[in-house]
Amino acid sequence: MKKDLLLDKTGKMLFWEVIFIVLNAMFFGIFLIFVFSSSGGVVVYEQAYAKQIALIIEEAKPVMEVKLNMEEGMKLAEKNNIDFDEIVKIKNNAVIVKLGRKGGYSYSFFNDVNVTASPDIASNKDYIIKVNA
């Protein structure tokens, strides 16, 4: 019975047709995987948050405390097993945002201020940026 499905009217094996369908299925499968894995958004969110925080720091006057909603970023970080307090780092006048396992995104700011960044303990969505003198 099974054999009949793979035979044409003359009883010959539909070899090339089967190969053709399998190749098509593999092709679309690979591309679906590629699209869904790319649309995770880690790179896009890292860039957006780093630039947003750098602008906040540049426009802030000491002493100022800013609470930034990073809900989407924190979800991505959690998915990639990144600790919340590792998401935003301020080093050598640069904001570094890390949401994935492969490094992060760095963006510099030009003012000479002491800045600290830490997750808001009260909520799992916000990050607190403190601009000190």
Added chain:
Amino acid sequence: MLNKKKGGKLISVFWLFVLAIVGVGIAAGVSIYHSAEVDIREIEAGNLYEKISNCIIEQGFLIDDVLKEDFNVSDFFEECKLNEEIFGEGSVFYFNVQILDKSENLIKEIRGGDFSFEGDCEIQEEDEEGGKVTAKYYPKCIRKKETILYYENNEIKEAKLEILTASNQVGKKIFAIG
């Protein structure tokens, strides 16, 4: 002339070719989308302008320190709370503060960052005929001129202040965070 079998194989070769083109197109589209940069250089240049302007002008008057002979670039960085290292070698920022008298003679000039941005900014400005050059990888610039007052020998004098600020920062992906 091809028989039916060979014709079928030929069509599937074309089909694979079409699939390859579609696949490359999808991959290129997704890659372009995810590599798109959010360009905030103009906002940054604006922020730098505001910071410098608010630093050296108080209620329409130029602060006294700026016109002192011994007031140099390092003093300027300290006064305006700008990080001197960020404006050092390989900087992605630039500023030029020029103080001119009523006859447009230069009284004082203070500048920092990548000096080559000055020329890049000039190229992008509108020429006399209203033409403008746009260059994607050139810095984004803000240039403003305003009339200000200052004290000299207890007299109030008028001057022109021209501030040019530029940013060409695009950020970077880093693979190891120390």
